[in-house]
Amino acid sequence: MYPNHQNRFSRNQKPLNKRRNNEKTSEEFLREIRAAQQRQQNIQPVSQTEYSCQHTFNDFAIDERIKRAIVEKGYCEPSPIQDQAIPIILTGRDLVGIANTGTGKTAAFLIPLIDKVLKNRTERIFIVTPTRELAFQIDAELRSFSRGLNIRSALCIGGTNLGRQINDLRGNPNFVIGTPGRIKDLIQQKVLSLSNFTNVVLDEVDRMVDIGFIEDIRYFISLLPVKRQSLFFSATIPAKAQDIIKLFVTNAVTVSVKRTEAADTVTQNFIKIEDTQKKIEQLHDVLISKEVEKALIFGRTKWGVQKLSDELVRRGFKAGAIHGNKRQNQRQHILEQFKRNEITILLATDVASRGLDIEGISHVINYDIPASYEDYIHRIGRTGRANKKGVALTFV
Numbered sequence: 001m002y003p004n005h006q007n008r009f010s011r012n013q014k015p016l017n018k019r020r021n022n023e024k025t026s027e028e029f030l031r032e033i034r035a036a037q038q039r040q041q042n043i044q045p046v047s048q049t050e051y052s053c054q055h056t057f058n059d060f061a062i063d064e065r066i067k068r069a070i071v072e073k074g075y076c077e078p079s080p081i082q083d084q085a086i087p088i089i090l091t092g093r094d095l096v097g098i099a100n101t102g103t104g105k106t107a108a109f110l111i112p113l114i115d116k117v118l119k120n121r122t123e124r125i126f127i128v129t130p131t132r133e134l135a136f137q138i139d140a141e142l143r144s145f146s147r148g149l150n151i152r153s154a155l156c157i158g159g160t161n162l163g164r165q166i167n168d169l170r171g172n173p174n175f176v177i178g179t180p181g182r183i184k185d186l187i188q189q190k191v192l193s194l195s196n197f198t199n200v201v202l203d204e205v206d207r208m209v210d211i212g213f214i215e216d217i218r219y220f221i222s223l224l225p226v227k228r229q230s231l232f233f234s235a236t237i238p239a240k241a242q243d244i245i246k247l248f249v250t251n252a253v254t255v256s257v258k259r260t261e262a263a264d265t266v267t268q269n270f271i272k273i274e275d276t277q278k279k280i281e282q283l284h285d286v287l288i289s290k291e292v293e294k295a296l297i298f299g300r301t302k303w304g305v306q307k308l309s310d311e312l313v314r315r316g317f318k319a320g321a322i323h324g325n326k327r328q329n330q331r332q333h334i335l336e337q338f339k340r341n342e343i344t345i346l347l348a349t350d351v352a353s354r355g356l357d358i359e360g361i362s363h364v365i366n367y368d369i370p371a372s373y374e375d376y377i378h379r380i381g382r383t384g385r386a387n388k389k390g391v392a393l394t395f396v
Ligand code: AMP
Pocket: 074, 075, 076, 077, 078, 079, 082, 100, 101, 102, 103, 104, 105, 106, 107, 357
């Protein structure tokens, strides 16, 4: 164990000053985690690992070429969300999928939608995600499923070349995948019209609501054809997401794979900040431990994350940072370096990290506490994936 670890939060510790009106102090935050962990102990832990699959990929009435791509990708059996959602989407019904990242939800909607396109080349699919990284990942997954199938997509995200996106859209791609800001721009520039998208996916709606995209989402829905297949995915359903569900889906089937609040594979620990001036030393001690193979460190502000990254690099760590002040291609470059283990420490803000799917993160470190318990769950969900063990450490 690490020298500075404290499993228990000291009762004598003074609560930190509230940072913003709606943000929690360390103590409030810890209470919330403890209560949630208690709740979780009381819930029969029905996790994905205990789910017994009803289908094999072969059972699905999908094009053989997609089945071959699934085999090539090395997917042996459907994940629980795929097992439940794919047959429903294939019937053409609307769906509300309650699932977090890491459950295989991307393939759960892409597989039946690619099949739909192969059956009818005029089908058009519109996918909206909260972040550029997530949109990029969906596009990459789409490409890997549809290699050689002549299915085109346009990735419409901010921070990248607009001209190229306009070109891609002029080619009437089957899939348009994007983030709200850029999509709105393209609609207003009359390069993109939503009126012929009869398939729509809203992904990670809870995050979109958090970031403040709710009005954009309502605007997009108002432009969509009434007759459409609507797929809604979210890890949680806060009240504002309920409103979107009402507006968006018709007679939907709800499937949920989110049984436990945090993955059973993640060990959660806390590090008591001895002295805020020396917090970086405590982090340094953690990072030099041999157990830390690959760490994702969360900070609250773009500025703070960058400063911490610079300091770690100065100290000889292989670190990089992603946040909203970095250009899209810089962020992508750093993510690729992290994926290839050229850097082993990635620092990120919540927004920049949403939807990230990176293998082998041994530790998630909350250098700054998250704004909410939900953010905490999202953050720690980046480790302990695919049933590997992970550790989440939170500075309090
Ligand atoms: P997602 O929740 O869509 O972000 O997917 C999380 C990760 O699981 C991605 O790396 C996928 O490639 C992977 N994945 C998705 N479906 C399966 C499956 N049926 N078997 C194995 N891995 C999968």
